[in-house]
Amino acid sequence: MVFPFTAMVANQSVDDVAHIIQVALTPVFMLSGIGTLLNLFNTRLARVSDHLEAIAEHQDGLRAGPDPADAAAPAMLLRHSRRLHQRVVMLDMSIGLGAVGGAATCGAALVLFLGSLRNAGAGSWLVLLFGVALVCTMGALAAFIGDSLLAWHGLRMEGPLPRSGSGHAK
Template identity: 60%
Template sequence: MTDPTGAVAHLIQTALTPVFLLSGIGILLGLFNTRLARVSDDMSHAADLLSGDVSPADNVNLRRHLVRLEHRRWLLDASIVIGAVGGASACAAAFVLFLGSVGKSAVDGWLIGLFAVALGCTVIALVVFLGDSLLAWRGLRQEGLLPRSITKVTK
C-alpha cells in the first residue's frame, strides 16, 4: 500500500516544476525585451544622426553601428520568439499534467515531450541571446560607444 500523503506531495512537486520554469522564462523574456528596447533606441539615435550633415568618417562609423544593431535586433527577436515557445510549452506541460491527474489518462508522453520542448527552447533562446551579447561586446571593442553627437560638415 502506498502512502497517499507522499503521492499528493509528489504530484504537487511535479506540478510546480513547469511553473518554476515558466517563471524563469518570464524573467528572461523581460530581459530580452529590455535589451531590445535599448537596441531600438540606439538604432533610432543613429538614424537621426545620419539624417544630418555628417563627415565621411562619422558616416562610415554610424553605418557600421547600424549594421551591428540590426544584427543584434534580429538575434533578440529570435530569442524572444524561441523563449515564448518555451514558455507556452511549459504552460502546456503544466496543463497536461493537470489533465493527467484529473482524468487518470496516460499523458506521460505528452508531458515529457512538452517539458522537453520548454527546456530546449529555453536553452536555444539563451544561446541566441549569447550571440547578441557577443555582438555587443565585439562592437564596443571595435567601434566604441555609439556617439551622442557628431561633427557637422562645414561647407
C-alpha cells in the same frame, strides 16, 4: 449536485491531491525563469531600438550639414546600424523561442496536472512538451549569447557613438 471535477478526485486522499498539485506546480518555477528572461530580452531590444533611433538622428545630422572633421562618420554609422539590425534579429529569436518555451512549459504543467488526475498515459505528451520547453529555452539563451557577442564585438571594434558635443544627437 456533484461537479465532474469532484468525481475525479473523490477516490484520492488529501496527500495524493497535494502531491498532484506539487508535481503540477514544479514547471511553474521554470515558467517564472522564462518570464524573467523574456523581460531581459525585451529590455535589451528596447535599448537596441533606442540606439537605432540615435543612429538615424546622427545620419539626419550628417545629411543636413556634414562636419568635415567627421569624414568617417557615415561609414561608421552604417556599420553600427548593420550590427544593431543583426542584434534585433538575435533578440527577436530569443523572444520567440522563449515564448514558445514558456507555452510548452504551461502545456507540460497542464499535462502533469490532468494526467495525475485521470491516471492517463500522459507521459509521452509530458516528455514532448517539457522537451520543447527546454530546447526552446536553450535556443533563446543561445540567441541571447549571439546578441551579447555582437554588442561586445561592436564596442571593441567601433567604440561608442559620438556624443552630442560633435553635432550629433545622443
